[in-house]
Amino acid sequence: MTALSRLAGVAGQPIAHSLSPLIHSTWIIAAGLDASYEPFGPMDELAFAALVDEGRAGRLTGLNVTAPYKSLALALADQTSIVASTCGSANLLTFREGRVHADSTDGEGLMQALAEQAPDLNVAGQSVVILGAGGATRAAAVALKAAGAKVGLINRTRSKAELLAEDLGIEVADPEVLEKAALVVNALSVQPDFDVGRLSREAVLMDMTYRPLVTPFLAAGRARGLRTVDGLAMLIGQARPSFEAMFGVPVPPVDIRRVVLDALGETA
Template sequence: MTVIAGVAGQPIAHSLSPLIHGAWIAAAGLDVDYRAFGPEDEAGFAALVAGGRAGRLRGLNVTAPFKAAALALADEVSETAQLCGSANLLVFDSGRVCADSTDGEGLLAALAGQAPDLVLKGGSVVILGAGGAARAAAAALKQAGAKVGVLNRTRARAEALAVDLDVSVATPEALGAAALVVNALSVAPDIEIGALRSDAVLMDMTYRPLLTPFLAAGRARGLTTVDGLAMLIGQARPSFRALFGREPPAVDVRRLALEALGEAP
């Protein structure tokens, strides 16, 4: 019997998750139909989750704007998802909904792959933004031993995140000492790249475009950069394990994703 799983978000047509998971599913020879689901609103998303609870779905990757709703609808919540205040993975098991967040694991995998010389333990990190993506980044980086500061235009949001995750609120001056600057905003940040350390690492959590203005400015200065596609693939690996109980096969999904994005490998 074909297993049904997928990714849920709105909009969803741009998602690379069906491409990534589909390549692994095909290579593993699994009888799985991994689809993109685009509920119109939270009521539609709740109906989709109800279908999973009823046994019609194995699980869901979840993207914007349903990550908070995914957490709220779950019966079991991982400690990581609880810290993040959102979930990007739901697994359905005998009528129960289990929520987790693999975004932080994806971020750490991206850093390990594209900035292997970066030492997080004891290092200073500034995260730009205070939304769900910033929370996932802060939780993972703090757990990795970094000294995390959150810089956000609305200080009250940064303070709320800092209290919840036991990190600090950063000032713009902190950027000059940061070993890593993570852009968790959906737009290009307004910071002075020239004021950063000469060995700073820049990471952007978005991948459209792959080379964002933030990363382009960093590269122009000779800084190491980490792109959002590496994080997307990094978070997909533990999701695949949770959904299908096996490791993703050795497929070059980054090359496939770059082709889909119209980017050079």
């Protein structure tokens, strides 16, 4: 690195599929920064900890963190945001003067995606159902609860949902709740076995997956005339505050969604 350059990146395993380098590198070029954003694929927790030590030593300005290291990222930090502490994981580490600060921007990304693609939706006081009880559910539930939603979880293994719900101060939802839900979020890594016909015609569907962009879950919702929110909007939404935290400048005005869609070979 030169004296002026800044190095950041995304760490996870596997990492080759990540779109974060494309997103951040496009912004870096548009902003005219002397910086680089690279993918890192530490093979185990020891390798991830060594990468964090590189940040402590001043050789990295920041790291986005993805599976399976989000919980470890939080544990290795010297300071944590309230949001990251509440989520129990971090997707963003920034390094300053030998110290590590952990934050979570996933929830912010989810709320930005809803504002962009379902702008008329106000979740305050509304019933919201999240499908799944894994790591992706935490950030979604914390953000939606903070926005005033009545959040309920549905998971195939009810006991797992009960543990997570108790930890976050939310509810485990019965299937009947779906009929009056204003928003249903798929936080599963697989497509849910789900009949959208039971939903209100005013309901919004969101899928946190973005490969493919229009998942079978969203396609079924669109076929019924429901509003849908895709996972790419959330990915871009969480990347914005990450970029600003790592590089210290605003996100430049680039049609980053179009850049990513072109890379994915998607048209919508």
